[in-house]
Amino acid sequence: MSALLEGRTAIVTGGTLGIGRGIAEVLRAHGAKVAVTGLTEEECTPMREAGFLTSALDVRDAARTREVFQELIAELGGLSVLASNAGVYPQAEIATMSGEDIDFIFDINVKGTVHAVQAALPALEESGKGRIVLTSSITGNLTGFPKWSHYGATKAAQLGFMRSAAIELAPKKITVNAVLPGNILTPGLKDMGETYLERMARSVPLGFLGEPEDIGEAVAYLASDGARYVTGQSIIVDGGQVLPESPEALEDLR
Template sequence: MLTPLKDKTVVVTGASKGIGKGIAKTFAAKGAKVAVVARSLTKAEETAVEIRENGGAAHAFEGNVADLESMKRVADETAGVFGGIDVLCANAGIFPNAPIEEMTGEQWDEVMNTNARGTLYSLQACLPFLKKAEYGRIIVTSSITGPVTGYAGWSHYGASKAAQLGFMRSAALELARYNITINAVMPGNIMTEGLEGLGDQYLQAMTASIPLKRLGSVEDIAHASIFLASKEAGFITGQTIVVDGGQILPESLEAMS
């Protein structure tokens, strides 16, 4: 059994929807105080209200991970409300489709600034408070796309997700002196709001590539994040956990027959 998260404060970026919302709600259900961070304060507040209505502790903050000063305000305000920061879940990310032949430099920069630079800025903003914690934890939401697999139209996204892991490994060395660990969760195909409108045929094709024969849930990612945030995971740093139902294992669909 993991040490309870009661009295721990968790900052979750990109927490108004999808995986980030699942992470925020699951941490709150485990007793943590959650800073729900999103670019839209209205959307962040919707998640925070949902958490509070279910008996959890949450506060909404407007923050742009691609803007360091914005994230510093979030970190300062979170510490003011909850008394400190123990865990950062650097989850915010975007994944617009852009074929290589059509991709502009602006599209590339937008994805890299949010996904890769946003990880840096979130960490930098929270670091002064993580250093004061009993033990600091940073969990990065990366992806199997980029570090392991590819997907047409997502080359900039894949590059950003691979960049997060390269950053994480060197960051682990710098943060160890402060008893802060940093690790990454690499989701496969996860059922979020973004997939609901793609149709049954698309979802069935995605499911067919997963040995466990289901899409992942946001809670699957949240539970891996909670483990990495735990006291018991204190000797794990600079590592990744793939949460994909075995998706990256088979050489082909025939390998699963």
């Protein structure tokens, strides 16, 4: 693959599974030296065996996030890219959603994003061309789905954070952008079964579901010199999923 990110160093939070792993593998393939965090040592082991620097981390813990980032940045020899990807997507109906349900998802998806950015800031500024890329979603920003109202709220909150952070960090030569995945073939999605996957693919104009590497390529662009003048923006990576007005718009395409 190209040397798009040759000489860059990156941390990918939530980088041991699914989209996060796809991001980590693509960044490395483009020449970056990459460290990943996962929730447990068990999650980290396969990535460590694959040659990545790894550390277990719960991004809800701000102090631990700073500590882990300091360790990984020292091993990497600096930091120029943060891919803040750690997140969860539990389902809950509004009528029965508990305070604990709301706190859990906001603490990881929103506060965890802020904790990661805070921990990365000194090294990103020192690099002189820092890049922050958040993994948000089409859900909450462009679409909705039953039982994911709290999830959608966290994904919209990430973009609200991104826009103001992009302004605040611009004088430090740090850009802040986001990718908005649609339906991506992660292990969790595959577990839904072939019938579900086929139905979801029919809702995508391109006719197939994306792979984690598709998200990784968007992150790689935003982390590259080619995106040096792009900040406060989001890239939708969904095969056109958000475009049709209704399922009928795709009927003649099949």
